[in-house]
Amino acid sequence: xxxxxxxxxxxxxxxxxxxxxxxxxxxxxxxxxxxxxxxxxxxxxxxxxxxxxxxxxxxxxxxxxxxxxxxxxxxxxxxxxxxxxxxxxxxxxxxxxxxxxxxxxxxxxxxxxxxxxxxxxxxxxxxxxxxxxxxxxxxxxxxxxxxxxxxxxxxxxxxxxxxxxxxxxxxxxxxxxxxxxxxxxxxxxxxxxxxxxxxxxxxxxxxxxxxxxxxxxxxxxxxxxxxxxxxxxxxxxxxxxxxxxxxxxxxxxxxxxxxxxxxxxxxxxxxxxxxxxxxxxxxxxxxxxxxxxxxxxxxxxxxxxxxxxxxx
Amino acid sequence: xxxxxxxxxxxxxxxxxxxxxxxxxxxxxxxxxxxxxxxxxxxxxxxxxxxxxxxxxxxxxxxxxxxxxxxxxxxxxxxxxxxxxxxxxxxxxxxxxxxxxxxxxxxxxxxxxxxxxxxxxxxxxxxxxxxxxxxxxxxxxxxxxxxxxxxxxxxxxxxxxxxxxxxxxxxxxxxxxxxxxxxxxxxxxxxxxxxxxxxxxxxxxxxxxxxxxxxxxxxxxxxxxxxxxxxxxxxxxxxxxxxxxxxxxxxxxxxxxxxxxxxxxxxxxxxxxxxxxxxxxxxxxxxxxxxxxxxxxxxxxxxxxxxxxxxx
DNA sequence: AGAACTTACGATGTACGTAACGATT
DNA sequence: AATCGTTACGTACATCGTAAGTTCT
Numbered sequence: 001x002x003x004x005x006x007x008x009x010x011x012x013x014x015x016x017x018x019x020x021x022x023x024x025x026x027x028x029x030x031x032x033x034x035x036x037x038x039x040x041x042x043x044x045x046x047x048x049x050x051x052x053x054x055x056x057x058x059x060x061x062x063x064x065x066x067x068x069x070x071x072x073x074x075x076x077x078x079x080x081x082x083x084x085x086x087x088x089x090x091x092x093x094x095x096x097x098x099x100x101x102x103x104x105x106x107x108x109x110x111x112x113x114x115x116x117x118x119x120x121x122x123x124x125x126x127x128x129x130x131x132x133x134x135x136x137x138x139x140x141x142x143x144x145x146x147x148x149x150x151x152x153x154x155x156x157x158x159x160x161x162x163x164x165x166x167x168x169x170x171x172x173x174x175x176x177x178x179x180x181x182x183x184x185x186x187x188x189x190x191x192x193x194x195x196x197x198x199x200x201x202x203x204x205x206x207x208x209x210x211x212x213x214x215x216x217x218x219x220x221x222x223x224x225x226x227x228x229x230x231x232x233x234x235x236x237x238x239x240x241x242x243x244x245x246x247x248x249x250x251x252x253x254x255x256x257x258x259x260x261x262x263x264x265x266x267x268x269x270x271x272x273x274x275x276x277x278x279x280x281x282x283x284x285x286x287x288x289x290x291x292x293x294x295x296x297x298x299x300x301x302x303x304x305x306x307x308x309x310x311x312x
Numbered sequence: 313x314x315x316x317x318x319x320x321x322x323x324x325x326x327x328x329x330x331x332x333x334x335x336x337x338x339x340x341x342x343x344x345x346x347x348x349x350x351x352x353x354x355x356x357x358x359x360x361x362x363x364x365x366x367x368x369x370x371x372x373x374x375x376x377x378x379x380x381x382x383x384x385x386x387x388x389x390x391x392x393x394x395x396x397x398x399x400x401x402x403x404x405x406x407x408x409x410x411x412x413x414x415x416x417x418x419x420x421x422x423x424x425x426x427x428x429x430x431x432x433x434x435x436x437x438x439x440x441x442x443x444x445x446x447x448x449x450x451x452x453x454x455x456x457x458x459x460x461x462x463x464x465x466x467x468x469x470x471x472x473x474x475x476x477x478x479x480x481x482x483x484x485x486x487x488x489x490x491x492x493x494x495x496x497x498x499x500x501x502x503x504x505x506x507x508x509x510x511x512x513x514x515x516x517x518x519x520x521x522x523x524x525x526x527x528x529x530x531x532x533x534x535x536x537x538x539x540x541x542x543x544x545x546x547x548x549x550x551x552x553x554x555x556x557x558x559x560x561x562x563x564x565x566x567x568x569x570x571x572x573x574x575x576x577x578x579x580x581x582x583x584x585x586x587x588x589x590x591x592x593x594x595x596x597x598x599x600x601x602x603x604x605x606x607x608x609x610x611x612x613x614x615x616x617x618x619x620x621x622x623x624x
Numbered sequence: 625a626g627a628a629c630t631t632a633c634g635a636t637g638t639a640c641g642t643a644a645c646g647a648t649t
Numbered sequence: 650a651a652t653c654g655t656t657a658c659g660t661a662c663a664t665c666g667t668a669a670g671t672t673c674t
Contacts (some may be wrong), residue, residue, distance in 0.1 A: 001389065002639090003313060020653060029641050034654060036639085044393065045400030054647050054654045062399035069392045069595065076385035077313065083381055084356030087374035283381065322672095332628065341666050346629060348664085366629045366672050 003077060006070045008033045009048055013067055017049060017056035039180040072281075078141060079283035086285040092121040095291060098134040098143035099126065101230035102206040106250045107164075107274065108147070111295035118294070119287050130204060138279045144288050145278060147295070149207050152277040159168035159308050160275040167266035168207060169249040171238050171257070178244060179261045190218055190268050197225040197243030199234050206231075206248055207272035214269045235260060246307075248272070280308055315389060317352040318382045320345050321360060325379055329361055329368035381521075386595075390453060391595035398597040404433040407603060410446040410455035411438065413542035414518040418562045419476075419586065420459070423607035430606070431599050441514055442541075443623050450591045457590060459607075461519050464589040471620050472587040475608035479578035480519060481561040483550050483569070490556060491573045500528055502580050509537040509555030511546050518560055519584040526581045547572060560584070592620055 008022060010311065012033070015021040019037075019070040041048050049056045049062035054297035059067065062242060095115075099108060104126055127134075127143060131151035137143035139157050146152060170188065172178045178188065178196070194215070201208040215222055225243050228234050231251035238245040239259045246269075252262040276296060278284060289301045320334060324345070327333040331349075335342035353360050360375035361368045371379065397405060407427075411420060416438055424436060439446075439455060443463035449455035451469050458464060465472040482500065484490045490500065490508070506527070513520040527534055537555050540546050543563035549555040551571045558581075564574040588608060590596060601613045 001315060001392070003315060004639090018653080030653085031642085031655070031657095032640055035656095036653090044396030046396050047544060051654090052648085054656080055649090055652095062396070065399075066392060066395050069388055069395055073388035073392065076381055076388060080313070080378060080381045080385065081356065083378050084358050084374070087377075088357030330628085342628085343630070343632095343667090344665055347631095350630090363629090364673080367627095367674090368629080620665095 001040065001043055002036070003074070005036045006074055007203045008037050009040065009067070010070055010074055012037065012049065012056065013059065013063075017058060019056065022104075031034040043134055073282060075141075079281075082283045082285060086283075090191045091119060091287070092122045093285060093287065094125060095119075095145070095287060096125040096127065096137075096143045096284075097145045097147065097291075098129060098137045100131060100134070100149070100206060101128055101146040102149070102201075102251065103147045103274065104128055105230065105232065106248065108295070111291065113260070115287075115291050115294050118290060122287050130205065138277055141279065141282075144282075144284070145276060145291065147274065147276050149272050150204055150209060155277075157280055158277045159280050159304075160277045161292075161296070161299055161304065161307055163274045163276050163299070165271050165273050166207075167264075167271055168211065168246050168269045169250050169252055170263040170265045170268075171235065171245040171247060171252060172263065173241060173259065173262045174261050176244065176261075178263060180298065182261070186267060188268065189265050190214060190220065193244065193265075194220055194222040195267065198222045198246060199226040199228070199243045200224065200246040201231075201234070201235050202229055205229055207269070210270040210272055211246060235303045278304070278308070313352065313355055314348070315386070317348045318386055320348050321352065321379070322382055322386055324349065324361065324368065325371065329370060331368065348523075359483055367424040370501045376516060387536065387593060389452075391593075394595045394597060398595075403431060405597060405599065406437060407431075407457070407597075407599060408437040408439065408455045409457045409459065409603075410441060410449045410499070411459040412443060412446070412461070412518060413440050413544075414461070414513075415459045415543065415586065416440055416561055417521075417544065418560065420607070422439065423603065426578075427599075427603050427606050430602060435600050436575045443515065447589070450589055453591065453594075456594075456596070457462070457588060457603065459586065459588050461584050461586045462516055462521060464587045467589075469592055470589045471592050471616075472589045472593045473604075473608070473611055473616065473619055475586045475588050477583050477585055478519075479561050479583055480523065480558050480581045481564055482575040482577045482580075483547065483557040483559055483564060484575065485551065485571065486551060486573050488573075490575060494573070494575045500575055500577060500580065502526060502532065505556065505577075505580065506532055508535075510534045510558060511538040511540070511549050511555045512558040513543075513546070514541055519581070522582040522584055523558060590616070590620070 007026060011022045011025055012019060016026065019033045020030050023033045037049070044066070046062040046066070048066060050058045050060050061090060096110070116124065127137060129137065131148040134143070134146040134148050135152060135155050135158060138146045139155065142269050152158060170178070170193065182188065200211060226237055231247040234245045234247050235257060237243070246265065252260070254262070276292060292299050292304060293301070319338065320430070323334045323337055324331060327337065331345045332342050334346045349361070356378070358374040358378070360371050360378060362370045362372050409420070428436065439449060443451065443460040446455070446458040446460050447464060447467050447470060450458045451467065461476070462469060482490065482505065494500065511521060538549055544563070545560040546557045546559050547569060558577065564572070588604060601616060604611050604616060
């Protein structure tokens with residue numbers, strides 16, 4: 001049994017049993033792949049792939065039960081390499097963070113700045129995507145850390161750790177009726193809010209689920225005229241007078257956003273919890289822990305390790 | 313990176329870094345071991361073993377952090393082979409059970425008989441040992457299933473599943489004062505019991521802890537004249553008149569043990585729970601599940617899988 | 625002096641790539 | 650006809666065992 005044979009099998013399973021594609025992806029010859037897979041099957045005494053004549057068309061029952069073991073095994077191989085690299089080039093390395101726009105734009109900058117100062121030899125790579133995409137990246141190993149407010153705790157393969165809580169805020173132009181009422185000390189209500197066109201996040205992003213939940217709870221519906229993935233876009237259209245915005249409070253900067261006024265809305269929508277996720281069972285290089293501690297001071301290495309060892 | 317290199321490393325760690333011993337254990341030459349370990353270290357870019365001149369004297373810090381990954385990886389290799397064997401030779405195979413004498417002698421026979429009838433091609437191997445030894449066997453992979461009343465749930469590497477409950481019984485010769493009192497309907501008390509010399513299990517065996525706990529709770533001490541690993545020995549000496557015995561109720565057979573009388577003692581000692589354990593993370597061949605279900609009908613495959621996936 | 629690891633070297637094996645073949649759509 | 654997997658074959662490299670070398674105890 002060779003590790004490479006296992007790689008071929010895994011890749012074949014991922015590429016719908018197309019051995020030619022496997023060979024290209026792994027930079028080797030197609031006959032080699034074919035042969036090695038056969039030899040592994042011989043050694044294990046089972047057929048992993050269902051063959052229709054000369055074509056692979058799927059996994060056999062033994063293949064189905066063996067594949068997860070192969071995946072775990074190769075995952076440990078990855079861990080071993082990472083653990084080696086961690087000691088070999090102490091300090092140096094790459095840290096890949098996958099985050100939503102909101103996080104990358106508003107929550108991460110201080111942590112990134114401090115981390116860079118602490119680890120000048122670590123190359124930071126920042127990927128943006130939907131919470132769903134972030135989860136995918138973590139699971140396939142192309143990101144070390146994922147940060148998002150939604151969805152991350154829904155995957156058994158991931159460990160999601162609470163980082164910080166935040167609330168929504170309503171933003172309007174200074175000449176908007178709500179701005180006037182706010183200055184007059186009138187408390188904002190959901191009923192009043194939905195009388196205006198709303199601009200906020202797309203479903204699945206940045207606490208949108210809590211906005212929808214609040215509306216559903218009151219059995220009212222809002223006129224959402226524009227949905228965007230990030231607060232910058234939302235702010236732009238609020239400034240244009242298209243409607244009132246609902247964004248994460250963290251996304252409003254009184255000094256910069258001089259054309260806007262923020263009205264606290266924490267009493268209208270449930271508090272949001274931003275989570276940081278890593279892949280369960282992955283070896284984390286020391287600087288990964290450092291970043292986590294920098295970003296979320298409430299977390300430390302022991303807590304992360306504990307969470308990773310605990311099954312959901 | 314080759315699997316065999318990892319085997320060498322693991323074995324070296326187990327054999328106190330004696331590469332000569334490693335080579336003998338794995339049936340290869342000593343220079344080969346030396347070389348392969350070095351090549352792995354080169355590839356990972358770390359030194360795994362601390363070297364004093366030409367001698368290996370221990371693990372380096374990187375070695376310490378890398379070794380558990382190697383162990384897990386090799387464990388998955390084992391799983392892969394077992395999974396293969398499970399399908400390759402459906403039905404055929406070996407099932408190794410490690411149990412205490414009490415279990416092997418009294419609890420297991422019906423399950424073994426039924427299992428053998430169900431799987432005539434599975435060779436059953438029965439090992440006896442102390443609960444502690446049973447745990448060791450499971451953890452090193454030399455037994456598939458461990459069965460004991462004590463200790464099995466103390467190891468995070470093992471999954472212990474409750475099988476059945478049982479109580480202790482007091483055994484005496486028919487002419488013993490306690491036998492007379494029993495026939496007269498006098499209820500047995502701990503105070504009365506300890507007025508006689510006691511013969512029972514060794515510490516660490518078959519519910520002995522509950523006997524000690526009952527004595528400690530009442531702040532009394534018994535005159536234990538003989539301790540044995542199994543009920544057969546205890547019964548023999550009770551028959552000889554050396555004292556009264558305390559054994560598992562299951563170990564008394566009214567038809568066979570005609571020279572003895574059993575007095576129910578479930579009100580004196582806490583109920584015991586016999587557990588079945590498997591190594592966490594091991595692939596279990598289908599007949600292993602079958603045996604578990606045969607032995608403990610309250611368990612089934614889904615429950616075992618669930619328990620294995622749940623962290624303590 | 626002996627035990628233990630490393631280096632050196634030669635033989636066997638094995639993986640890999642190219643090329644030709646066979647089967648399926 | 651084209652795509653895809655298997656078979657055949659030769660080369661190159663790696664593993665392994667024997668033997669000699671070196672460094673500690």
